[in-house]
Amino acid sequence: MTQDLRIAMIGYGFMGKTHSHAYRTVNNFFPRKHRPVLQVLCARDSAKAKEFAETWGYRHVVGDWRDVVNRSDVDAIDICTPNDLHAEIAIAAANAGKMVLCEKPLSINAAEGERMVRAVESAGVANTVWYNYRRIPAVTLAKQLVAEGRLGRIFHFRAQFLQDWTISADLPQGGTGLWRLDAGAAGSGVTGDLLAHCIDTAQWLNGGISRVVARTETFIRRRMHVLTGKVEDVGIDDACEVLCDFTNGSLGNFESTRYARGHKAKYTFEINGENASVAWDLHDLHRLQYFDHRDEGIIRGWHSVHVTDGDHPYMKQWWVPGLAIGYEHSFIHQLADFLGSLETGAPAHPTFRDALQTGKVCDAILRSAKSSRWEETGVDWRER
Ligand code: SOE
Numbered sequence: 001m002t003q004d005l006r007i008a009m010i011g012y013g014f015m016g017k018t019h020s021h022a023y024r025t026v027n028n029f030f031p032r033k034h035r036p037v038l039q040v041l042c043a044r045d046s047a048k049a050k051e052f053a054e055t056w057g058y059r060h061v062v063g064d065w066r067d068v069v070n071r072s073d074v075d076a077i078d079i080c081t082p083n084d085l086h087a088e089i090a091i092a093a094a095n096a097g098k099m100v101l102c103e104k105p106l107s108i109n110a111a112e113g114e115r116m117v118r119a120v121e122s123a124g125v126a127n128t129v130w131y132n133y134r135r136i137p138a139v140t141l142a143k144q145l146v147a148e149g150r151l152g153r154i155f156h157f158r159a160q161f162l163q164d165w166t167i168s169a170d171l172p173q174g175g176t177g178l179w180r181l182d183a184g185a186a187g188s189g190v191t192g193d194l195l196a197h198c199i200d201t202a203q204w205l206n207g208g209i210s211r212v213v214a215r216t217e218t219f220i221r222r223r224m225h226v227l228t229g230k231v232e233d234v235g236i237d238d239a240c241e242v243l244c245d246f247t248n249g250s251l252g253n254f255e256s257t258r259y260a261r262g263h264k265a266k267y268t269f270e271i272n273g274e275n276a277s278v279a280w281d282l283h284d285l286h287r288l289q290y291f292d293h294r295d296e297g298i299i300r301g302w303h304s305v306h307v308t309d310g311d312h313p314y315m316k317q318w319w320v321p322g323l324a325i326g327y328e329h330s331f332i333h334q335l336a337d338f339l340g341s342l343e344t345g346a347p348a349h350p351t352f353r354d355a356l357q358t359g360k361v362c363d364a365i366l367r368s369a370k371s372s373r374w375e376e377t378g379v380d381w382r383e384r
Contacts, residue, residue: 003033004075005117008040008068008098010089011080012052013176015103015130016041019078020056022331028029029317030336033343042068045176066242069093076126082185083192089113090127090352094119099126101172101338105196106355108187113305113356120352128338128348129355131200133267135333137325138288139201140270140303142278146205151273157206157246158253159269162260163197165219166238172232173203175226183235191240191362194267195256199358200350201269207248207383209361214242216369219259242365247381286324286361354383 031127041058043049077093216237239257267282
């Protein structure tokens with residue numbers, strides 16, 4: 001017997017599309033008891049919201065999120081707004097007893113994140129944060145290989161997330177399209193937007209990060225602000241470089257920037273262990289590179305595993321072996337896992353508490369960039 005799960009989505013940008021697509025598709029491929037229903041779309045621009053709702057099939061359109069969180073015809077609130085609104089909406093939704101699915105990063109800083117964790121945990125509502133890259137089958141396979149102990153003791157974790165879309169000094173900051181450049185709305189620049197993905201994956205694959213040393217740079221320091229029409233100081237970090245220690249004794253090395261000309265979404269990571277290494281690249285997302293030193297010498301080398309077979313994570317639900325899937329499927333997989341967790345009662349990782357640990361690392365990175373010293377993260381990494 002299926003059960004409707006009535007979703008109210010707040011915000012409708014790029015992420016609104018990825019989530020809506022997942023809600024509409026998940027039950028066609030993943031048998032689950034709960035069936036998402038696109039109940040309410042909430043956004044301030046009523047004409048655009050109406051158009052989005054018609055395109056994706058939302059039943060109702062509402063202008064103010066405060067009119068949504070208490071609705072009795074809604075079971076779950078999905079937050080796709082700029083980051084500065086996450087906390088207030090999530091806390092109100094949890095207090096109203098709604099499940100909460102929140103876009104990353106959880107919050108603009110860890111202090112806000114703590115309050116959000118308290119709200120969902122004391123209300124006892126299901127919660128998750130859309131760190132979608134974990135659910136790309138090649139990345140999930142990396143997790144499996146690490147968990148099986150194939151790599152042996154881990155020495156290094158390195159990751160990069162490189163883009164180039166903010167290089168032009170003419171690009172304004174703020175407003176609907178460019179809030180990621182406005183520190184007031186985003187909290188930080190590449191640290192919260194891009195590096196947070198790397199940190200989420202890193203702690204999931206390799207355990208907690210205990211301390212960091214970092215530098216950030218803002219290459220364009222003044223930009224026109226869309227909301228005020230004035231040229232204002234830029235408060236975000238354009239680039240961020242980090243060294244860190246993991247609690248398992250391995251060393252981490254991270255870089256994120258929006259100033260790497262030629263790179264659009266070049267998210268890569270590599271893990272080097274005593275016996276084996278894995279490497280992954282979002283631009284070639286269905287492949288996992290694997291090197292095993294225990295292979296016979298004459299054929300030893302990097303294997304490029306095409307992660308499309310039925311025994312690869314999530315792939316049994318899709319086409320036939322050899323046929324690849326894409327970026328949007330990572331959201332479908334996260335949703336399928338979330339719906340699965342509603343049936344088992346298990347936490348839907350990454351939970352708010354897990355995402356808070358990423359937030360703590362990001363805060364420590366920004367602190368270190370100011371202090372020029374090593375900073376403790378205070379991370380308490382419990383997720384298995
Ligand atoms: C920024 O350009 C962005 O859209 C991020 O906000 C997303 O989290 C990332 O997955 C892709 O890049």
